[in-house]
Amino acid sequence: MILIHCPYCDEKRPEIEFANAGQAHIARPIDPSGESDADWETYLFIRANPRGRHHERWRHVHGCGRFFNAVRDTVTDKFETTYKAGEPRR
Amino acid sequence: MSEALIRYEPVPETPCVAAGVTISLAGPMQRFALRARRAEDLETVLKVRLPRHIGASEAGIACLGPDEWYLRAEAGATVPTDSGLPVAITDVSERSICLVIEGPRAAEILMSGCPLDLDNFAVGRATRTIYETVEVIIIREAEDRFHVELWRSFGAWFWIAITNAASH
Ligand SMILES: [Zn+2]
Numbered sequence: 001m002i003l004i005h006c007p008y009c010d011e012k013r014p015e016i017e018f019a020n021a022g023q024a025h026i027a028r029p030i031d032p033s034g035e036s037d038a039d040w041e042t043y044l045f046i047r048a049n050p051r052g053r054h055h056e057r058w059r060h061v062h063g064c065g066r067f068f069n070a071v072r073d074t075v076t077d078k079f080e081t082t083y084k085a086g087e088p089r090r
Numbered sequence: 091m092s093e094a095l096i097r098y099e100p101v102p103e104t105p106c107v108a109a110g111v112t113i114s115l116a117g118p119m120q121r122f123a124l125r126a127r128r129a130e131d132l133e134t135v136l137k138v139r140l141p142r143h144i145g146a147s148e149a150g151i152a153c154l155g156p157d158e159w160y161l162r163a164e165a166g167a168t169v170p171t172d173s174g175l176p177v178a179i180t181d182v183s184e185r186s187i188c189l190v191i192e193g194p195r196a197a198e199i200l201m202s203g204c205p206l207d208l209d210n211f212a213v214g215r216a217t218r219t220i221y222e223t224v225e226v227i228i229i230r231e232a233e234d235r236f237h238v239e240l241w242r243s244f245g246a247w248f249w250i251a252i253t254n255a256a257s258h
Contacts, residue, residue: 001205008144008155008156009144009145010144013206013219014205014206016205016220017205017219017220062218062219062220062225063155063217063218063219064144064154064155064156064158064218065154065155065158065218066155066156
């Protein structure tokens with residue numbers, strides 16, 4: 001079982017306590033009605049699918065309950081780092 | 091009015107006694123889910139000190155997350171809820187039951203389905219985690235005694251799983 005470091009609990013916890021929540025650092029447009037259809041489509045549906053280093057949101061759902069960000073390698077499934085929501089991209 | 095209601099428990103009221111471990115249902119208690127951005131606001135309302143470290147528990151209050159606490163008190167206890175401060179205090183007493191797992195094999199039996207390293211889980215610590223597929227809150231009350239809080243509807247399944255583990 002993979003151990004994932006939760007930046008809020010500040011300890012490594014078993015993978016089964018966590019849920020993946022998709023790509024990280026996608027900001028909702030401030031003014032949705034001012035967006036073109038293409039930009040809105042990009043915001044809603046278009047996601048990166050890298051082979052390798054990927055920024056993701058994760059949630060410690062069966063723990064402290066918080067969302068945080070993680071850098072994970074999609075090939076090896078290794079977590080490079082995790083950090084609190086709101087902190088700059090690593 | 092409450093005398094007219096029949097209390098139904100999802101697990102047997104007779105404890106399960108196995109080698110090195112006893113599993114029993116704790117009596118009814120009052121439970122409150124506490125949420126606030128600032129712990130100080132809850133402290134003002136409740137007039138108690140809150141543990142600040144996630145995983146710590148103190149005087150019946152466990153810190154489960156950065157803005158979440160879980161208060162357990164004796165049945166019938168009340169807390170002030172009408173404060174005007176930005177806090178949420180919700181009575182969730184009947185949502186959960188508490189099983190007491192006690193004896194020298196208590197940690198071992200819990201680890202049959204819980205992936206945490208409970209041998210290194212200090213007395214007084216409390217955390218939300220998972221047992222097989224059931225979300226639970228584990229509180230280490232003493233070296234050989236754990237409280238397991240779980241939702242009532244999972245009670246019947248959990249009882250079978252944990253008593254099975256205890257009998258092996
Ligand atoms: Zn956590």
